[in-house]
Amino acid sequence: MIVKVAKKAGFCFGVKRAMQMAFDEVKKSDDIYSLGPLIHNKQAVERFEKDGLLTVDSIDEIKDNKKVIIRSHGVSKNIYDLANSKNLKIIDTTCPFVTKIHEIVRKFKEQNYEIIVLGDKNHPEVVGINGWADNECIIIKNLEEAKNLSIDNSKKYCVVSQTTINIDTYEKIKEILQSKISNIVFNNTVCSATKERQDASKELSNEVDVVVVVGGKHSSNTQKLAQICSENVKTFCIETKDELDKEELKKYKVVGVTAGASTPDWIIEEVISFLESI
Ligand code: SF4
Missing domain, CATH: 3.40.1010.20 (4-hydroxy-3-methylbut-2-enyl diphosphate reductase, catalytic domain)
Incomplete structure (x- = not known):
């Protein structure tokens, strides 16, 4: 099986930056909270939680004077006000x-x-x-x-x-x-990372027999890549390599791999290695 990877796939600038900031803070802090799942990727979130990051849905669940990570998606102004009223230290990873x-x-x-x-x-x-x-x-x-x-x-x-x-x-x-x-x-505020990934996925889908899109089920940009590819070619959308059906994939000669902006490299690499082994 020949495996082709999209020219642009995986972490975008904003997510990479947010992950690095969160990683640095989680390493040095005990009580540190993320307001909502850090990114739309279950496997990456689980890694952070193993290292002590606590995910909460509401700022009310965080005790005063603790640290809170604001995700790359950003939050409304009243969340900053609430955090300040509880004297929380804000690690703001909102994408610029x-x-x-x-x-x-x-x-x-x-x-x-x-x-x-x-x-x-x-x-x-x-x-x-x-x-x-x-x-x-x-x-x-x-x-x-x-x-x-x-x-x-x-x-x-x-x-x-x-x-x-x-x-x-x-x-x-x-x-x-x-x-x-x-x-x-x-104001066209569509991010160029999104467009680059969408264009690269479209291009890839014209060159292969099947596409595997890797990314979180709740990641909107991943689901959009899947939608774009499926307009041209058979497309599978998966979170990890474990969801791949080896027998089904054997029907195809050239497989394309693309990934949403919140998919870590290690998950993409596992998928590529698995496909190359077929
Ligand atoms: S996709 Fe979102 S997080 Fe990534 S660079 Fe663009 S705006 Fe920032």
Whole structure:
């Protein structure tokens, strides 16, 4: 079996940075908490938890004066306020690209713009962004919702996007909103790491008989890579090599491997070695 790996796959700049910051802190601290799973990768989170990191869902679960890690997805302003009121030491691993969105949203909200976020309202990054505009953002996730959006053209609108949305979706929604709204400012905040991984996966899917996408089941960018590849070729989405069906894979000659931005190298390498052994 020939194994081809996508030109861009695995940890992006923001996740790599967050992992390094978290690793350094966990090594030297006893009581250290992560507000939500550190990244959307179960295996990587389990490694950190083994080293003592405690994952909690709410800041209320953390005792005063302890350390808390803010994930690369970022959080809303009120979480910082709550953490400060409990005198927590904040290890802020928010990706700088996400921080930039918080700043845009805050600035335009202050100028009385209606904020539109293109993304998934349940994704932690979007929940965080919404919190920088008093939780009053209009959140739309697809073309249908953009078409059906009711607009008040006496108001000003500002658009940002979740960093991991598909760039084609962003462009199509932009076109729809432009045709409906007279006073609108667009901020393309789709992260280039996302686009690079999506482009590389698309390219790979045209060159192979089957694609294996490696990444967390809850990782939105991993699921999008799987969706892009499956439009061209048979695609399997897995978290670890243990989910691969050796007999099924024997049917194919050339297999492509790609991975979401929150997939650690060691998991990708295990998958590649397994495939090469077939
Ligand atoms: S995908 Fe982009 S925005 Fe998200 S963490 Fe990675 S570098 Fe940052």
